[in-house]
Amino acid sequence: MEKVDCSAEIEACYRRQDRFPLSLGIQLEEIRAGYARVSMEIKEEMTNFHGITHGGALFALADTAFGLASNTRGPAVALQVSINFIKATRPGDRLTATAQEEYLTRSTGIYQISVTRGEELVALIRGTVFRKGPRK
Amino acid sequence: MEKVDCSAEIEACYRRQDRFPLSLGIQLEEIRAGYARVSMEIKEEMTNFHGITHGGALFALADTAFGLASNTRGPAVALQVSINFIKATRPGDRLTATAQEEYLTRSTGIYQISVTRGEELVALIRGTVFRKGPRK
């Protein structure tokens, strides 16, 4: 199987129209075939009623890295994602999500995404995509 | 094990300070012991670069229902969540997330959350919480 690299196109796409991550202030730091790293500062309006970062905001960061990394291989849609929450974070924290391809077949792909605050692990995610469209 | 019902307190908490869901326009429709239902209209700024609802926005809705339902039993934090994405949705769609307790022990709880658009199933989620604090 020949592996595609659409990372340049995906980066352009992201900056122009990945509207939810852009609205949250998520920054694309690095993208290459099968890999993406993004970061975000937690803001007050991203908290839940316990005053810590809402699971939805954390997941949005991780899912952004996942979507970027998986689409560098051509069109891909998420089928299933599992997330382990490890540490609570708070407004002012800067979080980084790094997505790395673990396995790629003609029809599916598996990605590991880790979310960190500096050196500390905050969450661990594994996602499975279904690859769409023509893949010669 | 005596089962607690803090649904009234959690509802008040939500309306006052569940900041991320409130910022996304998520509405709390019903809450009772071990159960919560919320809804949200997908807006343009909730899309990804494919023009469909971002996984992070969908998860935020589901996670809000999950957090509400699980905290009706006393303080609880999410340990692990698995989501299956079923159908793409788009700006203008109104989505509903319904969280239902599947099992509760002294230390943990399991919740099923389904996300629907009208009658259609959009995503299926199962989440596990760790229950904190004094439980006599």
Add this chain to the structure above:
Amino acid sequence: MEKVDCSAEIEACYRRQDRFPLSLGIQLEEIRAGYARVSMEIKEEMTNFHGITHGGALFALADTAFGLASNTRGPAVALQVSINFIKATRPGDRLTATAQEEYLTRSTGIYQISVTRGEELVALIRGTVFRKGPRK
């Protein structure tokens, strides 16, 4: 999408050559399109070093129901499975695993499998399959 029903063929296949479940004494109780129910008595040699049922034995029961139910729709292979362990069981217990289709697309399917001991819930599983072969 026209939905296939190969339950009769799958039942014959199972009884002739589903070797691992047969070696564990798993009995097929009911199978129809998108559904299967199997049962097994826990034996001493299915325990772990805590003296309770080994996770692998429990999973084997659940996975058998999952494989049967999903293959009634034509050839399918498991992509991902998530299991929540709820209650310890022991030698002498008779466990039942019931697999039910939750969603079916042209390329994938989602199944919920519950494992019970009488009325008690012992484990909850959700599995995703990739559907293979010709699907006009």
Add this chain to the structure above:
Amino acid sequence: MEKVDCSAEIEACYRRQDRFPLSLGIQLEEIRAGYARVSMEIKEEMTNFHGITHGGALFALADTAFGLASNTRGPAVALQVSINFIKATRPGDRLTATAQEEYLTRSTGIYQISVTRGEELVALIRGTVFRKGPRK
């Protein structure tokens, strides 16, 4: 938090009474604090009706490594496990499962388990345990 190492006791326990793995011919190759590696040869009676290794047999191998690694930290029970199946294997293949601690708190632990055939990745698993009993 002081981290416990019960690997010697767990190894003795395994060899004496981890009955399900022993009945499948699973061999313990290495165990130390937060880590375990086991291996198994796939036999004809471990196949499913497609003639490939049954998901239950593969999971049993992975779960054995997981149980060993997590119990080196004191008594632990599995709460949730997610498995991604990557490659089919067959009778005669020798598979190795390696469990590695990813995170440990006072009450929970997260483990990554990979199953390989030689250099090839066959399955990826992440498991969460609840830690029991007195932990000073």
